[in-house]
Amino acid sequence: MPSPRVTRAANSGSPNANGRFEFMSLMTNKTGASDQASARHRPSDSPVHRKDSSSSQQQLPEEDCMKLNPSFLGIALRSLLAVDLWLSKKMGVCAREGSSWGSARPMMKLVEISGHGIPWIAGTIYCLYRTDSYAGREVILNLLFALLLDIILVGIVKGIVKRRRPTQNRMDMFATFSVDKYSFPSGHATRAAMVSRFMLNHLVLAVPVRILVMLWAIVVSLSRVMLGRHNVTDVLFGYFMGHMQYSLVEYFWLSPNTLPALFKI
Ligand SMILES: CC(C)=CCC/C(C)=C/CC/C(C)=C/COP(=O)(O)O
Numbered sequence: 321m322p323s324p325r326v327t328r329a330a331n332s333g334s335p336n337a338n339g340r341f342e343f344m345s346l347m348t349n350k351t352g353a354s355d356q357a358s359a360r361h362r363p364s365d366s367p368v369h370r371k372d373s374s375s376s377q378q379q380l381p382e383e384d385c386m387k388l389n390p391s392f393l394g395i396a397l398r399s400l401l402a403v404d405l406w407l408s409k410k411m412g413v414c415a416r417e418g419s420s421w422g423s424a425r426p427m428m429k430l431v432e433i434s435g436h437g438i439p440w441i442a443g444t445i446y447c448l449y450r451t452d453s454y455a456g457r458e459v460i461l462n463l464l465f466a467l468l469l470d471i472i473l474v475g476i477v478k479g480i481v482k483r484r485r486p487t488q489n490r491m492d493m494f495a496t497f498s499v500d501k502y503s504f505p506s507g508h509a510t511r512a513a514m515v516s517r518f519m520l521n522h523l524v525l526a527v528p529v530r531i532l533v534m535l536w537a538i539v540v541s542l543s544r545v546m547l548g549r550h551n552v553t554d555v556l557f558g559y560f561m562g563h564m565q566y567s568l569v570e571y572f573w574l575s576p577n578t579l580p581a582l583f584k585i
Contacts, residue, residue: 474558515562
């Protein structure tokens with residue numbers, strides 16, 4: 321004889337202490353535990369597929385987790401974004417002449433020019449023209465390839481992401497493309513990371529010069545946030561992307577065999 325509790329639940333469909341309807345336990349009693357497990361996996365028996373499941377209380381815990389995860393990710397991303405904006409604003413100490421480190425703004429703009437694409441590309445073409453050694457020409461040609469690749473890849477990502485520059489930024493940068501109204505990723509950070517790694521791996525440099533090259537890359541990247549041009553995440557991603565670009569250049573290294581005409585001296 322069924323217990324009064326089960327009979328009442330079967331008739332009324334009222335929820336138990338867990339908010340789960342008692343007819344679930346009734347099904348277990350009739351068919352056994354293994355049947356309950358298989359019933360869970362039958363789409364037609366699943367609360368999600370049941371036409372009359374108007375209440376979200378009927379959903380199984382696993383499904384609740386699947387629903388909560390995206391919102392958890394959303395909250396995490398929104399929190400990261402809030403920290404990013406707050407930190408970037410705090411670090412933008414040279415964003416204006418009147419900012420706390422406003423007097424350092426002209427020096428930061430010189431650092432900005434030192435990582436700009438035009439001096440790097442023009443300087444590399446000049447060195448390519450002046451170099452008469454075979455090995456030197458190979459290295460410089462690959463540096464030129466790296467710089468052009470950097471401009472293209474950064475332009476593509478900026479055009480896809482379309483993240484606006486921080487509100488504290490003054491758009492007074494020299495020689496920009498239309499995509500440079502966007503801030504993600506920082507083109508200066510990608511270039512600084514890529515060029516510094518390139519120089520450290522392909523030029524024979526004394527230790528103090530190697531340290532200077534590393535410091536230059538870090539200062540150029542840091543200056544993007546200090547000038548208010550970028551958020552911290554734009555620069556961090558840019559630095560990472562610069563390293564990835566360097567690996568790409570190594571992979572597709574142009575040799576005298578690939579471009580023989582350019583190596584005729
Ligand atoms: C030969 C050639 C196509 C040169 C173009 C060089 C050029 C105008 C690069 C843009 C450099 C720039 C302003 C990048 C923006 O850097 P962010 O760090 O502000 O993203």
